[in-house]
Amino acid sequence: MFLQICYLNLYLVLAFLQYTPAIDIWSIGCIFAEVLTGKPLFPGKSVVHQLDLMTDLLGTPSADTISGVRNEKARKYLTSMRKKNPVPFTEKFPGADPLVLRLLQRLLAFDPKDRPTAEEALFDPYFKGLAKIEREPSCRPISNLEFEFERRRLTKEDIKELIFREILEYHPQLQKDYIAGNDGTNYLYPSATGQFRRQFAYLEENNGKSEPVIPLGRKHVSLPR
Incomplete structure (x- = not known):
């Protein structure tokens, strides 16, 4: 999970139009590259450094791709950046299976629209004989209603109550007493x-x-x- 969060950096930095499954595909691509090298792919120390590392490998994005970046500072930086050509993945990952590099290049496309879906990635020749689409069906997107808890405004007392109730989950009898409204001294x-x-x-x-x-x-x- 930690790695996946780290590799959402492209979207934290660039803030494309919306969060889509393409963001997770990017994360998988970064983790996949780290498996090949044993090192982080884009270990940026700042927004500018992060963008430099990405474009050093992938080249400067097209004007159309840059226009989809919501982060104004990042958009201006990319627009003013000198022209960079992409580095061939055969040079970045010498000795890697050509099928691996073909898949990795698809996963790490700078523009979200150019990345495969999860289903398309599973059909990639690299996974021939391994992936079984019938065992890996696509799930419906999670309803926004599942995240209603994030919109609830909690007071300090609410948080204390929720923590206390969570503790009582591990003490069934005390939990029953509490729900029944018994004297709090019973919990000491x-x-x-x-x-x-x-x-x-x-x-x-x-x-x-x-x-x-x-x-x-x-x-x-x-x-x-």
């Missing part, structure tokens, strides 16, 4: 002093045998769901 765990007293008492009563894995006085253990 014993103090450290009381815990040690119970541990010593347990050792005395059981001839020094180790206590159970779950400390006495605690009914539930926090575990990932």
Whole structure:
């Protein structure tokens, strides 16, 4: 996930007209290139450096492609940039399978319109004998309604309540008590002093045998769901 986020940089920098699946195709292309070399493809340290690295490899984009860039500063920089010719992928990735380079060049097309869809990429000759389209059907786009939670305005108290409810997910009985409106004192765990007293008492009563894995006085253990 971290790599994919990093490789969305082209769109964070250029801000093309809208977020489309072509952005994810670009990310896959960058990760694919890193698999070939073991190094980040565009390790930019700033917006300008990032654009320089991209155009050093892919060449300066056409005027039509630049017109689709919403970021005004990036658009002006690309427009004023000296003409760069693309570097042949055979030079950038020497020794790589020609089929790999053909696919990679499609994935890393500067203009989103020139990139393949996921389905088209799977039909690429590089995946012959591997991809099974019937096992990899296309999914419907996620409805915007699935992201309604991002539009909700939360107060500090709302966030505290949500965190508390999340904690209670790991303690079923306490969660039931809370939902039922029981007194909040029921949710307090014993103090450290009381815990040690119970541990010593347990050792005395059981001839020094180790206590159970779950400390006495605690009914539930926090575990990932």
